[in-house]
Amino acid sequence: MTWPSLFRVRFGLWVAGLLLAALAAFGTLVYFSLERGLLQAVDDSLRLSASQTLTAVEYENGRLSLGDSAPPETGVAGLVGRDLTIRVMDLDGRLIQALGEFKGWPVSAASLAAIALEQPWFETITDAPEHTPVRFYSVPIIQQGQLVGAIQIALNLGDVQFTLRRLLQALLLGGPVLVVLAALGGYALAARALSPIDHITRTVRHIADGSDLSARLNLPVVNDEVGRLAATFDQMLARLDGAFRRERQFTADASHELRTPLAAMQAILSVIRTEPRTAADYAQALADLNEETDRLTGLVEDLLSLARRDGPDAHLTEPVDIADLLTDITSSLEPLAEAKGLALTCTAPANLCLLGDRDQLIRLFVNLVDNAIKYTDQGSVSVAASVEAAQIVVVVADTGIGIPPEHQPHLFDRFYRVDAARSARGAGLGLAIAHMIAETHHGQITVTSQVGRGACFRVELPRWMPPPTPP
Amino acid sequence: MRVLIVEDEPHIAAYIKRGLEEQGYAVDCAATGREALEWATAVAFDLIVLDVLLPEGDGLSVCRTLRARRLRTPLLMLTARDGVDDRVAGLDAGADDYLVKPFALKELLARLRALLRRGADAPKSPVLAYADLTLDTATHRVARGDRPIALTAKEFAVLECLLREPGRVFTRTSIAEHVWNYSVFNQSNVVDVYIRNLRRKIDDASPLKLLQTVRGAGYRLWLETDDDLA
Numbered sequence: 115m116t117w118p119s120l121f122r123v124r125f126g127l128w129v130a131g132l133l134l135a136a137l138a139a140f141g142t143l144v145y146f147s148l149e150r151g152l153l154q155a156v157d158d159s160l161r162l163s164a165s166q167t168l169t170a171v172e173y174e175n176g177r178l179s180l181g182d183s184a185p186p187e188t189g190v191a192g193l194v195g196r197d198l199t200i201r202v203m204d205l206d207g208r209l210i211q212a213l214g215e216f217k218g219w220p221v222s223a224a225s226l227a228a229i230a231l232e233q234p235w236f237e238t239i240t241d242a243p244e245h246t247p248v249r250f251y252s253v254p255i256i257q258q259g260q261l262v263g264a265i266q267i268a269l270n271l272g273d274v275q276f277t278l279r280r281l282l283q284a285l286l287l288g289g290p291v292l293v294v295l296a297a298l299g300g301y302a303l304a305a306r307a308l309s310p311i312d313h314i315t316r317t318v319r320h321i322a323d324g325s326d327l328s329a330r331l332n333l334p335v336v337n338d339e340v341g342r343l344a345a346t347f348d349q350m351l352a353r354l355d356g357a358f359r360r361e362r363q364f365t366a367d368a369s370h371e372l373r374t375p376l377a378a379m380q381a382i383l384s385v386i387r388t389e390p391r392t393a394a395d396y397a398q399a400l401a402d403l404n405e406e407t408d409r410l411t412g413l414v415e416d417l418l419s420l421a422r423r424d425g426p427d428a429h430l431t432e433p434v435d436i437a438d439l440l441t442d443i444t445s446s447l448e449p450l451a452e453a454k455g456l457a458l459t460c461t462a463p464a465n466l467c468l469l470g471d472r473d474q475l476i477r478l479f480v481n482l483v484d485n486a487i488k489y490t491d492q493g494s495v496s497v498a499a500s501v502e503a504a505q506i507v508v509v510v511a512d513t514g515i516g517i518p519p520e521h522q523p524h525l526f527d528r529f530y531r532v533d534a535a536r537s538a539r540g541a542g543l544g545l546a547i548a549h550m551i552a553e554t555h556h557g558q559i560t561v562t563s564q565v566g567r568g569a570c571f572r573v574e575l576p577r578w579m580p581p582p583t584p585p
Numbered sequence: 586m587r588v589l590i591v592e593d594e595p596h597i598a599a600y601i602k603r604g605l606e607e608q609g610y611a612v613d614c615a616a617t618g619r620e621a622l623e624w625a626t627a628v629a630f631d632l633i634v635l636d637v638l639l640p641e642g643d644g645l646s647v648c649r650t651l652r653a654r655r656l657r658t659p660l661l662m663l664t665a666r667d668g669v670d671d672r673v674a675g676l677d678a679g680a681d682d683y684l685v686k687p688f689a690l691k692e693l694l695a696r697l698r699a700l701l702r703r704g705a706d707a708p709k710s711p712v713l714a715y716a717d718l719t720l721d722t723a724t725h726r727v728a729r730g731d732r733p734i735a736l737t738a739k740e741f742a743v744l745e746c747l748l749r750e751p752g753r754v755f756t757r758t759s760i761a762e763h764v765w766n767y768s769v770f771n772q773s774n775v776v777d778v779y780i781r782n783l784r785r786k787i788d789d790a791s792p793l794k795l796l797q798t799v800r801g802a803g804y805r806l807w808l809e810t811d812d813d814l815a
Contacts, residue, residue, distance in 0.1 A: 366668065370638070373665035377686030378596040384690035385604035402596050 122304040129300030130293045137292065141285040148281060152274040153249075157236060160251035163198055163267045164234075171202065171265060173257040178202050178210050199248075199268040205229070205261065216248050216268045225252040229264045232256065238271065246272040310340040314347060327355040367529035367542075368417060375410040379403055416543040419477075420528060420550060430470050430555060433578060436499050436506055437462035439472070443479050444497055450487050451495060458487070462499035468506055469578045470555045478551040481544040482510040482571050489569070490514030505557075506577045511570040517563040525561055548573075586631040586701065586742065587611045587763045591621040591647065592663065593639050597686075601634065604690045605697075609725070609738035609745070611766040618642025625651055630658050631763060632697055637664035637675065645678040652679035659700035663688075698722050706750075713748040715806050718787065718795055720748050734786050739764060743779045744787075747796075747806045756803040780804055 172179050180202055199214030207221040219241065228235035235252040248268050255263045310333055317331050330351060333344040386399045444460040451458035479497070486495040493513030500507050517525060517532060524530045526549035531542040552559040557575035588605055592598040593616045602612040613628070615621040619641040625633060633651075637644035644662060651660070662680035664671065665687075675683045681703065682696050701722070702709055711723045717730040725741060727734045736744065742764040747755060757776040765775070780796065788794045797807040 366666065369667070370665040373686050374594060374597075377665060377688065378594055378600075380687040380689065381597045381600040381604070385600040385607075388604065388607065388690070402600075406596060 122301050122308060125304035126297040126299075126301035129303075130297035133296040134289070134293045137285070137289045141289065145278065145281055145285070149274070149278055152277060153271075156249050156269055156271065156274060157251070160236070160249060160267050160269055163200075164251055164253045164265060167200055167265050167267060168253065168255065171255055173255070173262055176262075178204065178255065178263045180211050180213075197270060199266075201266040201268075202255075202263065203266065204263045210263065214268070215270065219248070219268070221266070222250075225250065225264075225266070228252060229254045229261070232261055246270055246275055307340075310344060314344060321351070327351060327358050364528055371413055371529065372410070375406040375413070378406045379410075382406070413543070416547060419547055420543065432470065432472055433467045433580065434470050434472050434475055435464075436466045436468060436508065437464050439475055440479060440497050440499060440508065443476060443483060447480065447483050447487065450484070454487060454491065456487060456490055456492070457494035458483075458496075459494065460497045462497075462508075463501070466499060466501065466506055467578045467580060468555070468575050470575070474551045474554070478548045478573070479508070479510070481548045482573070485544060486510055486512035486514065486569070486571075493568070501577060502574075504577050505574045508573045508575070509570060510573075511568060513568040516565040516567055517561065517569050518565050519563075522561055522563065526559070586745065587613070587628065587766065588632045588634060588697070589613050589615060589621070589624050589628070589630045590634045591615045591618075591639065591644065592634070592636040593617065594636070597636075601690070601693065604694070607738065608694060609742040609764075610697075611742065611764050613766045616640075618644070618647045621647050622650060625656060625658070626654065628767070629762060632700060633658050633660040634693070634697075635660055635662050635680070637662060637666060637671075645674060648675070648678040648680055659703060661693075661696060661700060695723070708749065713745065715748055715751040716793060716795060716808055717791075718748070718806075720745055729787060729791055732790070736783070736786065740779055740783050740786070743776070744783055747804065751806045754799045754802050754805045760804070 167180070170180050180200070197215070199212070199216040201212040201214075201217060201221075202210045203221060204210060205226075207226050209217075209221075212218070219239065222237060222239065225235045225237060229252055232254045234254070235250075237250050237252075238247050239250055240247040249271050250266055250268045252264050252266045254261055255265060313333065314331055317329055321327060321329055330348050331344045332348070333341060335341060335345070382399050382402050386395065391399075440460050440462045444458055448458055483495065483497060490512040491514065495510070495512045498509050498511075500509075521530075521532045525532075526545050528546040529542045530546070549559050552573055552575070555575050557573060559571060559573045561569060561571050563569035586609075588610045590598055590601055590605075590612055592601065592614070595616075598614050598616065602614055605612045610632075613624055613630075615624050616639075618639045621633075621635065621639070622642070624630075635644045635648060639647070642650075644664070648660060648662065651658070659681045660679065661682045661684060662675040662678075663684050663686060664675065665685070667685040672683050672685075681700055684693060684696060698711060701707060702711070711721060713720045713722065718728075720727045720741075722745065727736050727741065727744065743760060746760055746763045757774075760776050764779075780798075784796045788796055793808060795806050795808065797805050799805055
């Protein structure tokens with residue numbers, strides 16, 4: 115049996131159990147309070163009858179008798195007509211006069227003892243288990259301050275017992291039916307409440323089995339607990355799906371980029387080795403191979419430095435003077451700019467520092483300036499640093515071909531190329547690495563560009579103020 | 586056999602070209618999708634080797650465009666993408682075969698030979714034969730009966746061209762088109778030189794002359810006795 119149906123059964127049983135307990139408590143309460151109420155009513159009626167009877171008792175010459183002065187409907191005969199038994203007896207319990215169904219029943223010792231103490235006495239007597247019990251009420255007869263005898267009024271408790279038995283039957287028969295119905299109802303309710311959960315479970319299992327992250331629950335939008343769970347789940351799936359897609363794309367791109375230089379190397383080797391070659395041929399082949407290994411090495415290094423982003427934070431403890439850094443970079447890249455006839459300028463105020471990893475920062479700005487030179491055929495490339503609030507802002511601007519707006523949002527993605535081809539050599543990792551370095555330095559990098567007018571990369575990095583040196 | 590290599594990686598293009606040329610193929614290179622379309626519509630290539638990732642129109646769209654123009658040249662797609670979906674996309678775009686980089690030159694050559702055997706009228710065996718003349722396209726062995734004949738790569742290519750359709754008359758231009766690439770093929774009297782050399786190596790030592798000159802038209806492989814019977 116699967117988990118959800120087990121839960122449904124448990125829920126049904128819980129409901130049934132709770133109802134059973136409630137019914138038992140309620141039934142017991144009703145039963146006993148009804149019993150008490152009915153007995154009370156019997157006793158009240160016995161007491162009333164006794165007081166009526168006492169008025170009819172006559173005591174003459176030491177003899178007790180039931181006079182018959184009262185009209186028949188209210189007198190003793192009337193009482194007997196209401197199923198009452200009336201007995202008059204002396205102090206020893208000898209019956210003097212008796213009327214009614216139970217007139218022949220023995221007189222209990224307990225009642226005699228109570229009468230001797232001049233106390234009224236209630237008792238319930240059953241002569242045989244198969245017979246209904248009878249309620250007896252004994253009242254002492256006191257004439258001129260002297261105890262002379264007693265009367266007993268008795269009433270069959272059959273009606274009371276019958277009523278109570280009917281109640282008990284109703285409780286014992288109806289209760290289980292109700293409990294079973296409650297259990298089934300609970301099961302059905304649980305099944306209904308759980309059916310979206312079942313759906314979620316099936317979807318999750320489908321995803322787990324087939325790793326198809328494009329599946330969605332698509333439950334109708336209801337703002338209840340399950341609806342919110344489903345919506346949250348769908349959101350999580352969408353994010354996972356996106357992350358997986360990017361990861362797959364990255365893996366495909368990386369393997370493509372790694373394979374291309376390998377393919378070139380294999381092409382070179384398999385052609386060169388088919389037959390003996392001249393020394394010049396071998397030299398050329400080795401030079402070509404060397405180019406490809408350089409390319410592969412650069413690619414692997416780029417990939418590794420991107421992968422290190424997931425590792426521990428770079429040690430951002432070295433104070434780096436931004437003017438020094440930018441001047442170094444521009445002067446070392448000057449020959450590249452000069453070869454294309456570009457003016458490369460650098461302006462940076464002195465004493466502008468940040469805490470960071472110098473090697474990584476060099477890489478960041480070399481990537482930007484190198485790109486700017488690569489994509490600019492005439493005009494200039496300018497590097498300018500300034501301060502805005504607590505940020506150092508470095509702007510690398512060129513007058514090159516620019517970046518079409520549709521490419522700008524993806525420019526910092528790994529392996530993203532504006533032109534599908536490698537017209538300019540490089541795997542499309544340079545800007546991704548620059549972005550990663552800016553992020554690890556708690557900064558950011560943004561781009562603005564107009565096609566044909568040039569591109570402008572803006573790097574913001576937190577400024578660091580050296581502690582004031584003692585005078 | 587004339588091959589067009591479409592590949593933007595300069596080393597890969599250069600070395601495949603060299604490897605194929607050493608096997609007697611005439612090779613032209615294109616580095617972009619646009620160049621590939623220009624070449625393929627201007628020249629009747631026997632084979633096209635096409636990279637997928639290209640500037641100015643990727644390989645898949647080049648392939649689709651060529652097939653839409655009813656160009657039926659056998660086409661082998663070459664790419665570093667090895668996913669099943671990538672291969673399916675390549676074949677569905679109209680490629681006849683698909684080779685994943687990096688690859689061994691030997692495999693590329695074998696696949697190209699297989700593609701040449703695939704046409705409706707193409708000989709199904711790697712060994713082409715006419716009368717007692719045999720030519721093994723895989724090992725490059727040529728023989729008249731039991732007598733092996735040593736040929737240069739170009740002589741081999743000319744003979745292979747004629748042997749693919751024995752009896753058909755090839756003009757100098759059509760032979761040149763299949764055997765030389767763009768840089769030399771306009772000198773059609775070069776063909777005559779190779780035919781003369783071939784005739785010396787194949788026919789001189791044998792009473793049955795196979796290489797026939799059809800005056801005013803070109804050359805063909807033909808048993809002169811067949812003419813007598815006709």
